[in-house]
Amino acid sequence: MTDSNPSFLGRISLAVGTFFRILGDAEFAGSVLRLRDGTAATASAASAAPAAKPAPAPAAAPTPAPVLKEATPDAALQLLGLLQRDARLIDFVEEDIQRFSDADIGAAARLVHEGCRTAIREHFTLHPVRSETEGSRITLAEGFDAGAVRLTGNVVGRAPFTGTLSHRGWRVDDVRLPRVSESHDLKIIAPAEVEL
Secondary structure, eight states, rough: OOOOOOOHHHHHHHHHHHHHHHHOOHHHHHHHHHHHHHHOOHHHHHHHHOOOOOOOOOOOOOOOOOOOOOOOOHHHHHHHOOOOHHOHHHHHHHHOGGOHHHHHHHHHHHHHHHHHHHHHHHHHHESSOOOTTTTOEEEEOOTOOTTOOOSSSOOOOOOOOEOOOOOEEEEEEEOOOOOTTTTTTTTOOOOOOOOO
């Protein structure tokens, strides 16, 4: 068998495997240190053959990065237009509310809330991600959907995790946005109004 220098990717795999073995095996770490310092004893080389540990398994191939889809703003702009139409949401958010009393703001918030609720219920079917009551204790088994459940607080170790459900989450099961013509400019959330 001829000695050959490993490729760049082979060296990366070797470095990662060696790194983790050094962390987990003090004797191996000492051998690497002596080798690095050039003080590896020839006697230890002779005795290393019968006591040699099996080479670590090659590191698993890295998981490929997720493919990112480019989101088109059309649906978001359409939803924003619906919330403006039904709830005057943009008008409310863009208003300087510092000059209004809390009672006036509360009254306006009720109208905005009702309009937003109507628009969302008309165009979306929503259900909670978790069916349990907020505040109840739940256990998340290994393999739980990390996209549907976010862990907060002191997250240590591996599943199963037991904790308190602080928010049930929301899932959209159906979307019913109206169709728009190609000539419609969705960037116009609400047209300007001119009274004659």
